[in-house]
Amino acid sequence: MVRIGVVGLALLVAGAPALAQVPRYTVAAELVGGVLGGYAGGALGALALSWALSVGYTGWEALARVIVGAYLGFFGGSIAGASLGVIGVGTLLGIEGNVPLAVLGAATGTGLSFGIGFSLQVPEMVLPFGPLLSAAGATAGFNVGARPQD
Numbered sequence: 001m002v003r004i005g006v007v008g009l010a011l012l013v014a015g016a017p018a019l020a021q022v023p024r025y026t027v028a029a030e031l032v033g034g035v036l037g038g039y040a041g042g043a044l045g046a047l048a049l050s051w052a053l054s055v056g057y058t059g060w061e062a063l064a065r066v067i068v069g070a071y072l073g074f075f076g077g078s079i080a081g082a083s084l085g086v087i088g089v090g091t092l093l094g095i096e097g098n099v100p101l102a103v104l105g106a107a108t109g110t111g112l113s114f115g116i117g118f119s120l121q122v123p124e125m126v127l128p129f130g131p132l133l134s135a136a137g138a139t140a141g142f143n144v145g146a147r148p149q150d
Helices: 002-019 023-054 059-092 099-119 123-142
Strands: none
Touching: 023 059, 023 123, 059 099, 059 123, 099 123
């Protein structure tokens, strides 16, 4: 099953440049790039910030700093990763999109996932769904006024 997914992803990425002259044909590839970038950025951000905030502390204070650092790092990392993934794939496919709205859309998507997770009192659901909503927001923002590069 994993091989089918990998082959499907490879076909999507390989076939997208042939359709790249029309921005709406690249949305799926941008979304995939944003999701992958969002998960990678979220993981790196969580690891880096939790480590940076807890260096030199011990006990309960270190644990609290690791948890806060992991959530804040995941928040920022998924925004940066999803934005860079969408912008990178779009640029690679020859699309000139709206970069500030891509970053704003990623922040909105991640904030929405955090808001929903904490309001429903299931904050553990933020981690699997945060980068997905972040990538969707970044893709939507990037494609506002998108056009082929000259």
